[in-house]
Amino acid sequence: MKKIVLLVFVVFSCLKSFAQPVNDACINATPITCGATDTGSTVTATIDAAPVCGPSLSITAPGAWYTFVGTGDAVTASLCGSAFDTKIIVYSGSCGSLTCVAGNDDAGGACPSSGLNSIAYFNSVLGTNYYILVTGFSTATGAYSLNIACAAPCVPVPANDDCSGAILLSLAPDISSCSPTTGTNTCANNSLINPSCFPFGTINDVWYQFNTGTNTGIAIDFDVITAANTYSYALYTSCAGADVSCGSLPSGAITNISGLSTSTTYFLQIFNNGGLEAGTFSLCVSAPPGPPIPPPNDDCTGITPTTLVNGAAPVTFTGTTYAATYDAAFSTIVVWEAVTLTECSNLQIDYCGTNPSVMQSALIYYTACPVAGFTAGTYDVTTCSDGNVTFYFYNLPAGTYYLPVLGGTPNTPGPYIMNAQSSDCTTGIEDVALTKSTLLYPNPAADVLNIKGVFGKETIVTITDALGKILLTQNFNSSIDISSLSNGVYIVQIQDGNYKHYERFVKAK
Numbered sequence: 001m002k003k004i005v006l007l008v009f010v011v012f013s014c015l016k017s018f019a020q021p022v023n024d025a026c027i028n029a030t031p032i033t034c035g036a037t038d039t040g041s042t043v044t045a046t047i048d049a050a051p052v053c054g055p056s057l058s059i060t061a062p063g064a065w066y067t068f069v070g071t072g073d074a075v076t077a078s079l080c081g082s083a084f085d086t087k088i089i090v091y092s093g094s095c096g097s098l099t100c101v102a103g104n105d106d107a108g109g110a111c112p113s114s115g116l117n118s119i120a121y122f123n124s125v126l127g128t129n130y131y132i133l134v135t136g137f138s139t140a141t142g143a144y145s146l147n148i149a150c151a152a153p154c155v156p157v158p159a160n161d162d163c164s165g166a167i168l169l170s171l172a173p174d175i176s177s178c179s180p181t182t183g184t185n186t187c188a189n190n191s192l193i194n195p196s197c198f199p200f201g202t203i204n205d206v207w208y209q210f211n212t213g214t215n216t217g218i219a220i221d222f223d224v225i226t227a228a229n230t231y232s233y234a235l236y237t238s239c240a241g242a243d244v245s246c247g248s249l250p251s252g253a254i255t256n257i258s259g260l261s262t263s264t265t266y267f268l269q270i271f272n273n274g275g276l277e278a279g280t281f282s283l284c285v286s287a288p289p290g291p292p293i294p295p296p297n298d299d300c301t302g303i304t305p306t307t308l309v310n311g312a313a314p315v316t317f318t319g320t321t322y323a324a325t326y327d328a329a330f331s332t333i334v335v336w337e338a339v340t341l342t343e344c345s346n347l348q349i350d351y352c353g354t355n356p357s358v359m360q361s362a363l364i365y366y367t368a369c370p371v372a373g374f375t376a377g378t379y380d381v382t383t384c385s386d387g388n389v390t391f392y393f394y395n396l397p398a399g400t401y402y403l404p405v406l407g408g409t410p411n412t413p414g415p416y417i418m419n420a421q422s423s424d425c426t427t428g429i430e431d432v433a434l435t436k437s438t439l440l441y442p443n444p445a446a447d448v449l450n451i452k453g454v455f456g457k458e459t460i461v462t463i464t465d466a467l468g469k470i471l472l473t474q475n476f477n478s479s480i481d482i483s484s485l486s487n488g489v490y491i492v493q494i495q496d497g498n499y500k501h502y503e504r505f506v507k508a509k
Contacts, residue, residue, distance in 0.1 A: 014287060019046050021064050026095035029065035029131055034150035040064050041143040042134065050133060053089055055242070056199050057293060061087075063135030066146060070124035073150035076321075077132055080111040084142030088118040089133045098131060102190040103136060103345065105200040107275065119202060123153050123272070137200075154187035158206050159383045161188050166207035166267050169285050173294060175219050175254060176322055178284030183208075184223070185271065195234030195269065197246035204274025210285050211265050217258040217288035220268075227279025230369040233363035234269040235260075243269075244405055251281075284322035295336045297326050300369035301401045305338035307418070309343055313487040314421040320441035321407020322479045332408030337418055338369070340400045344425035349395040352384035353417040358406070365393065366402040383498045388468070395425045439490060444508035447483040451476075451494070462493040482507055 016483070023030040024045045026247050032038055036346035039491035052058050068075070079086045087105050091098035102122040109335065111117040116137070124130065134144050160167045160183070183206055191203040212218070220233065234243040235257065245257050249270070260266065268285070297303045297319060306315055319335045325335040341347065351358040381391045393401075403420075407413045459476035463485075471485065476494070485507045494501045 001386055003036060005267070013102075019044060023065045024066050025491075026050070026098075026131055026133075029067040029095075030342075032066045032132070032146065032148050034071060034075075034148055036250075037145060037146045037147040038066070039143065039144045040134070041434055042136060042505045043143075045141070048133060048135070050089070050121075051098050051100055053103045054193040054194055056105045056309055057087060057089055057103045057192065059089075059133070061139050062141055063133045064134040064144075066134070066191045068088070068124070068130045068132060068148060070128040070130060071142050071150055072153065073124055074153045075124050075130075076149040076151075077122075078107075078111070078147045078149065079118045079134060081113045081144065081246050082117050082144040082452045084144070085116040085137040085140045086118045086144060087135045087137055089135070090118045090120050091131045091133070092128055093131075094147070095131065096130070100192055101130065102296035103192055104190065104202050106202075108201050110202060110273070110275070111313075118200070121202075122383070123157065123189060124150075124483045134218040145404070154350070156183060157169070157187050157189065157488065160206045160208065161265055162338055163193070163207045163236075163269070166209040166239075169208050169214065169268075169461065171209040171210050171213060171218065172286035173285060175284065175289065176222055176293065176320070178221060178225050180282040180284050181208075182280060183270065184238060184278070184280045185227070185274065186280070188274065188278065190274070191269075191271065193231075193269065195243040195246040197234070198232060198271075202273050203271045204278055205271035208268040208270065208283075208285075209265055210268065210425060212260050212262055214262055215287045216262060217256065218260065219286050219289050220255045220257070221247040221284040221286070222251060222253065222255065223282045225280040226282055228277040230272045230277050231272050231281065232271055234271075236269065237261075237264065237265045239267060249283075260290065280292050281410075284286055284499060293322055294325050295335055297337065300338065300366070300371055300402055303336055304372070305340045305400045307340045307342065308343075308345070308347075308420060308422040310343065310422045310424050312421075314348075314419040315339070317418040317420065319405070319414065319418075320413075321405060324407050324413070327404075327410075330404065330406060332411075334404045336369075336402055336422075337420075338400055339420050340404045341396055341398050341422055343388055343398050343424040344397075345396050347396055347401070348390065348419075348423070349392075350384055350390035350419050351388040351416060351428040352390065352419060353385060354388050354415070355386075356412045356414065357387045358389055358411055358416060367399055371401050371402060380502065431445060440503050440505045443492055444506035445482060446509045447481065447509075449480045449482050449505060451478055451480070451492070461497045462495070464491050464493065465489075 016457050020159050028491045042062045088103040089103040092101050093099045101122040104120050107119040108115045180446040185204050188204040191205045231249040238241050280433050324335045327334040463472040464470050492503050
């Protein structure tokens with residue numbers, strides 16, 4: 001009799017050890033509310049037949065179910081602290097007819113306990129029933145901890161939060177004529193579509209679409225505005241199925257994608273981890289790059305000079321040095337502007353307002369095109385309040401003057417603003433530090449160059465070649481030994497504090 005009792009006890013103990021969780025099935029889901037944490041285990045649970053919500057959210061391991069009634073809040077359903085490689089999937093609807101809402105495999109750095117734990121984010125609708133499935137990667141099972149946190153909803157949700165709302169982009173013929181589109185993934189919902197280059201992590205994405213037309217590739221010009229610089233992209237031929245291209249989108253760079261089909265609509269997913277990384281960005285999508293098209297003023301022959309009237313308001317020139325060609329005379333890329341003076345004039349040129357600033361300019365002009373043999377008489381240099389350069393030429397005779405705009409190192413190729421203004425020939429721009437009676441003699445000079453003028457003790461004299469390379473610097477001295485210089489044209493810079501004065505001389509021996 002004692003043996004029979006012992007047998008019954010052993011059988012009962014075994015059944016209890018292998019009993020399934022009470023919330024093993026959707027219809028027995030455990031209610032959970034905002035601020036609550038519930039623990040359990042999926043070790044003895046069964047694998048559920050529920051909709052697959054994305055490539056990384058296939059159901060291959062046993063799971064446990066919870067139900068949550070929407071409060072209208074933004075909900076964070078977290079499995080951080082669980083003892084195994086988890087997945088979490090959120091559905092709406094009913095157990096017999098579930099609709100995917102959100103899901104996640106690996107939360108990465110968002111889970112301090114383990115990046116293999118999962119977090120799902122979703123904006124709940126007041127009164128809507130949600131079903132939360134706690135399961136595992138591959139066949140993983142174990143003990144879990146589910147926490148529900150609620151906060152005021154993030155609004156507005158982007159209109160292109162889902163692929164079905166993808167914003168249509170026009171494909172520009174080339175990157176230089178592309179008009180940027182501004183977007184944001186702030187308040188975007190947790191995505192159910194993980195592309196091949198980011199198969200498991202949390203994704204907050206927005207969507208765009210375009211048609212390739214006659215092109216078999218595209219170029220994406222992407223710039224971060226307020227977000228963290230950690231965006232990626234994926235390209236699809238429909239809102240379902242696998243991506244055809246996937247990768248990072250570095251800010252300030254152009255990403256080229258090839259191997260596409262002509263006359264095909266593609267869906268472009270832009271994403272990062274959301275949260276503190278989310279924010280605004282701009283992008284342009286254009287035809288694939290071909291040979292760069294130089295700007296029309298890449299050569300001086302491609303411009304029509306603008307006539308300046310002495311005493312009139314400045315004339316503003318706008319353009320770009322992007323795709324300009326290399327000019328050996330300047331050792332960089334160059335474009336051109338030109339002005340015509342109808343009488344003796346002082347000419348002021350500035351780049352105020354250009355961003356990034358023009359840190360170096362060719363302080364010379366040419367009186368003919370094609371250019372040959374620059375001219376640079378007496379001129380001064382100051383700076384605008386934004387750091388751009390301003391320079392002045394004095395007592396120029398009537399005629400046309402061709403002005404080079406440098407676009408390469410140390411400048412940044414891109415848009416520029418150039419303002420030109422002329423005034424009557426008088427004494428030029430007045431300044432108390434230096435006189436305008438500065439005179440270099442003899443000119444041409446052989447071994448010694450003399451400087452006549454009134455200068456302070458702190459005045460510095462610098463001699464450069466025509467391209468600005470510094471050859472000699474010294475405290476002011478009325479006589480300078482130039483015997484070591486080769487024959488050629490040089491510039492003398494006389495600086496007193498923030499003020500600079502320039503004159504040109506010829507070394508000839």
